[in-house]
Amino acid sequence: MKHIDTTPSTPGKFKIEKSPYNRLRLHSSLAKLTFWSLVFLGLIFVFFYRSPSSSSSAPSDLSRRSLRTSYYGGPNFERRVRASAKIRSRNGISVLVTGAAGFVGTHVSAALKRRGDGVLGLDNFNDYYDPSLKRARQALLERSGVYIVEGDINDVSLLKKLFDIVPFTHVMHLAAQAGVRYAMENPSSYVHSNIAGLVSILEVCKSVNPQPAIVWASSSSVYGLNTKVPFSERDRTDQPASLYAATKKAGEEIAHTYNHIYGLSLTGLRFFTVYGPWGRPDMAYFFFTRDILKGKSIPIFEAANHGTVARDFTYIDDIVKGCLAALDTAEKSTGSGGKKKGPAQLRVYNLGNTSPVPVSDLVSILERLLKTKAKRLVMKLPRNGDVQFTHANISLAQRELGYKPTTDLQTGLKKFVRWYLNYYVNGKKSAQ
Numbered sequence: 001m002k003h004i005d006t007t008p009s010t011p012g013k014f015k016i017e018k019s020p021y022n023r024l025r026l027h028s029s030l031a032k033l034t035f036w037s038l039v040f041l042g043l044i045f046v047f048f049y050r051s052p053s054s055s056s057s058a059p060s061d062l063s064r065r066s067l068r069t070s071y072y073g074g075p076n077f078e079r080r081v082r083a084s085a086k087i088r089s090r091n092g093i094s095v096l097v098t099g100a101a102g103f104v105g106t107h108v109s110a111a112l113k114r115r116g117d118g119v120l121g122l123d124n125f126n127d128y129y130d131p132s133l134k135r136a137r138q139a140l141l142e143r144s145g146v147y148i149v150e151g152d153i154n155d156v157s158l159l160k161k162l163f164d165i166v167p168f169t170h171v172m173h174l175a176a177q178a179g180v181r182y183a184m185e186n187p188s189s190y191v192h193s194n195i196a197g198l199v200s201i202l203e204v205c206k207s208v209n210p211q212p213a214i215v216w217a218s219s220s221s222v223y224g225l226n227t228k229v230p231f232s233e234r235d236r237t238d239q240p241a242s243l244y245a246a247t248k249k250a251g252e253e254i255a256h257t258y259n260h261i262y263g264l265s266l267t268g269l270r271f272f273t274v275y276g277p278w279g280r281p282d283m284a285y286f287f288f289t290r291d292i293l294k295g296k297s298i299p300i301f302e303a304a305n306h307g308t309v310a311r312d313f314t315y316i317d318d319i320v321k322g323c324l325a326a327l328d329t330a331e332k333s334t335g336s337g338g339k340k341k342g343p344a345q346l347r348v349y350n351l352g353n354t355s356p357v358p359v360s361d362l363v364s365i366l367e368r369l370l371k372t373k374a375k376r377l378v379m380k381l382p383r384n385g386d387v388q389f390t391h392a393n394i395s396l397a398q399r400e401l402g403y404k405p406t407t408d409l410q411t412g413l414k415k416f417v418r419w420y421l422n423y424y425v426n427g428k429k430s431a432q
């Protein structure tokens with residue numbers, strides 16, 4: 001009979017037991033049930049709390065540092081984003097600056113903030129070059145009230161979230177995988193940032209309402225093997241000499257497509273070898289300075305038959321003026337809800353200095369400024385993406401943007417060297 005007594009009389013119901021022994025068993029079952037329910041609830045909590053999809057989209061490839069995203073959201077995050085993007089001047093604009101911890105991005109963000117525009121930065125802080133320099137630029141911007149969200153331009157749900165918080169009027173898209181020679185080492189990083197990343201920016205921009213106007217960084221390298229000088233925007237750009245150049249050229253075609261289909265206002269800026277304080281350590285003027293000071297030899301490229309290799313080096317402050325002028329003259333996008341309503345602005349400008357300087361002269365200027373003789377190692381221009389010379393025709397930018405560079409290489413390098421010595425030598429930071 002005992003068997004019948006302990007069996008539920010009806011499914012889901014237990015007979016009320018009278019004996020103290022049975023009461024004890026009932027209590028222990030209840031305790032077990034409570035314990036396992038708590039464990040189960042705990043697991044559910046941990047799963048949802050840790051899951052990136054509850055906060056931002058899950059990055060597909062965590063092996064690349066640049067793809068890691070952190071937790072976004074919450075009132076504190078939104079408050080910081082809003083405060084950074086708040087417009088503080090009459091007729092000001094609100095700009096999402098991608099690559100804000102980069103060289104050009106930092107300078108452009110600071111300049112926009114100074115004149116009262118709203119600025120929010122976005123940067124993935126990847127380790128293509130020493131990330132501590134990017135962190136130092138971030139600290140600089142933070143002091144002037146610019147917040148940089150740490151995330152990747154391929155993270156579409158993060159981009160959408162930022163547009164949900166702030167209806168940006170403009171996007172200054174400067175995030176990219178830069179460098180001409182590194183493209184042979186890590187080709188997929190160029191496709192990831194300069195093609196896929198650009199597309200995800202444009203996808204989000206076309207679908208938000210109102211659509212922002214976009215200004216973005218193309219490159220002088222699109223002229224590739226073009227020999228007609230100075231390079232004009234009408235010249236051919238179908239002979240890129242590096243994968244980097246090819247991805248920038250692809251970007252210009254992609255811009256055409258989004259302008260054509262969705263009415264996005266798009267301006268591409270072809271930067272010519274930008275240099276200056278807070279610059280990129282992978283660029284020649286920067287690592288030449290480091291290596292001259294260290295007494296290391298520096299490789300100076302020359303073309304066949306001792307041909308001169310030259311660049312139209314352009315100082316950062318001139319580039320910043322060009323970027324701001326491009327933002328200020330950008331017309332509104334015409335689409336809404338992902339649909340084009342009418343033709344929209346599509347522009348490309350050279351931003352150069354119109355005064356090419358041979359690389360050997362660059363080294364002579366550095367020698368004078370550093371008061372140190374360089375150990376020159378002249379070698380043949382490698383066949384890994386470099387072109388022999390660049391020279392910008394800037395009349396279009398002059399006419400339409402009022403762009404007028406004013407800094408020659410000697411003056412600009414003086415400012416760079418002063419910054420370099422202060423940052424690395426006086427600041428006791430190690431230059432990698």
Ligand SMILES: O=C(O)[C@H]1O[C@H](OP(=O)(O)OP(=O)(O)OC[C@H]2O[C@@H](n3ccc(=O)[nH]c3=O)[C@H](O)[C@@H]2O)[C@H](O)[C@@H](O)[C@@H]1O
Nearest residue numbers: 178179180219220221271272273283284299300301359386
């Ligand atoms: O204007 C551009 O479009 C490009 O400018 C630079 O590319 P690059 O002009 O090659 O700049 P550096 O790598 O700093 O080289 C400057 C000059 O020094 C030369 N060089 C470079 C490295 C080296 O070891 N030795 C050397 O003589 C190069 O051939 C070049 O003439 C940037 O690195 C690109 O990201 C940018 O898009």
